[in-house]
Amino acid sequence: MTIDSLQPGGNASLVRIQRLNFGYGERLILKDVTLEIPRGKVTAIMGASGGGKTTLLRLISGQNMPAQTSVYFDGVDVGAQNTKGLYALRRRMGMLFQFGALFTDMSVFENVAFPLREHTNLTEDLVRDVVLMKLNAVGLRGARDLMPSEISGGMARRVALARAIALDPELIMYDEPFAGLDPIALGTTARLIRQLNDALGTTSVLVSHDLDETFAIADHVVILANGSIAEQGTPEHIRQSQDPLVRQFVQGAFDGPVKFHYPGQSLVDDFLGHGQQRGVSS
Numbered sequence: 001m002t003i004d005s006l007q008p009g010g011n012a013s014l015v016r017i018q019r020l021n022f023g024y025g026e027r028l029i030l031k032d033v034t035l036e037i038p039r040g041k042v043t044a045i046m047g048a049s050g051g052g053k054t055t056l057l058r059l060i061s062g063q064n065m066p067a068q069t070s071v072y073f074d075g076v077d078v079g080a081q082n083t084k085g086l087y088a089l090r091r092r093m094g095m096l097f098q099f100g101a102l103f104t105d106m107s108v109f110e111n112v113a114f115p116l117r118e119h120t121n122l123t124e125d126l127v128r129d130v131v132l133m134k135l136n137a138v139g140l141r142g143a144r145d146l147m148p149s150e151i152s153g154g155m156a157r158r159v160a161l162a163r164a165i166a167l168d169p170e171l172i173m174y175d176e177p178f179a180g181l182d183p184i185a186l187g188t189t190a191r192l193i194r195q196l197n198d199a200l201g202t203t204s205v206l207v208s209h210d211l212d213e214t215f216a217i218a219d220h221v222v223i224l225a226n227g228s229i230a231e232q233g234t235p236e237h238i239r240q241s242q243d244p245l246v247r248q249f250v251q252g253a254f255d256g257p258v259k260f261h262y263p264g265q266s267l268v269d270d271f272l273g274h275g276q277q278r279g280v281s282s
C-alpha cells in the first residue's frame with residue numbers, strides 16, 4: 001500500500017478500506033476488514049451468504065456509514081461526507097443491485113435516460129445520443145422502444161447495465177448481476193461486464209456466487225467469510241488456496257468450516273430429550 005492511493009487521482013487503488021468494523025445494532029458483520037480495490041480492474045467479492053458482501057458495497061457507496069474513518073473513494077473519506085458530498089460521490093459510481101429492476105412503466109430508452117435526466121442538464125438531443133451509445137454498448141440499440149414486459153430477463157439485465165453506465169461512472173458495483181439468468185444470458189452478462197470495464201476504463205466490483213463465470217472475468221477475487229477476508233488474489237491463486245474455508249467455498253462442499261446447520265441445540269437435546277419427556281423410548 002502506498003500513500004498514492006490516498007490522494008484523489010492517485011493511481012494505485014480507487015477504493016481503500018482500512019480496518020473497517022461495521023455492524024447492524026450490536027451485531028458485528030464486518031470485522032477489521034482492510035481491502036484495496038485496484039483501479040481499472042474487475043474485483044469479485046465472494047463468500048457464503050450473509051457474509052457481508054452487500055453490506056460492503058453499501059459502505060463504499062455511503063448507503064451504510066461506518067462509525068470510524070475507514071472507507072476511502074479516490075482518497076475521499078466516505079464516512080465524513082454530508083448529504084451533498086455523498087451525492088457528489090455517488091454521481092461517480094454506477095450501481096446494479098440484485099436483479100437490477102427496471103421501471104416497468106418506462107420504455108428501455110427512458111430507463112437508460114432516467115439517471116441522465118435526474119443528474120444532468122443535457123439537452124434532449126444529447127440525452128438521445130448518450131442513451132443510444134449506452135444501449136449500443138450492450139447490444140440493445142434496436143430495443144429502445146420496447147417496454148420491460150416485452151424483453152427477456154437477460155435483455156433486462158443488459159438494459160440495467162446500460163443504465164448503470166449512463167453517467168460514465170468511475171466505479172461500477174454489481175450485486176449478483178447473474179441472479180436468475182440462464183447459462184447463456186449469464187455468460188453474455190459476464191463478458192459484457194468485462195468488456196465494459198475495459199472499454200470504458202472503469203473499475204468494477206462484483207458480488208457473485210457464480211464461481212466459474214466470475215473467475216473467468218475477475219482480475220482480483222476477495223473471499224469474505226465470517227466477517228473477515230479469508231483469502232484474496234487472482235482467481236488462480238484462490239483455486240490453489242489450501243485454506244480449508246476457501247477450499248470449501250471453491251469446491252462448493254456441503255459442510256466444512258462454514259457449517260450447514262445454523263448454530264442451535266444439539267440433535268440429542270432437540271429430539272431425544274424431547275422424546276424422553278414424552279415417554280418415547282430410543
Ligand SMILES: Nc1ncnc2c1ncn2[C@@H]1O[C@H](COP(=O)(O)OP(=O)(O)OP(=O)(O)O)[C@@H](O)[C@H]1O
Binds near residue numbers: 048051054055
Ligand atoms: N439493514 C439491515 N439491518 C439489519 N441486519 C442486516 C441489514 N442488512 C443486512 N443485515 C444482516 O447482515 C448480514 C450480512 O448481510 P449482507 O446482505 O451484507 O450479506 P451478503 O454476504 O451480501 O449475503 P447474500 O450473499 O445472501 O446476499 C446478514 O446476516 C443480514 O441479515
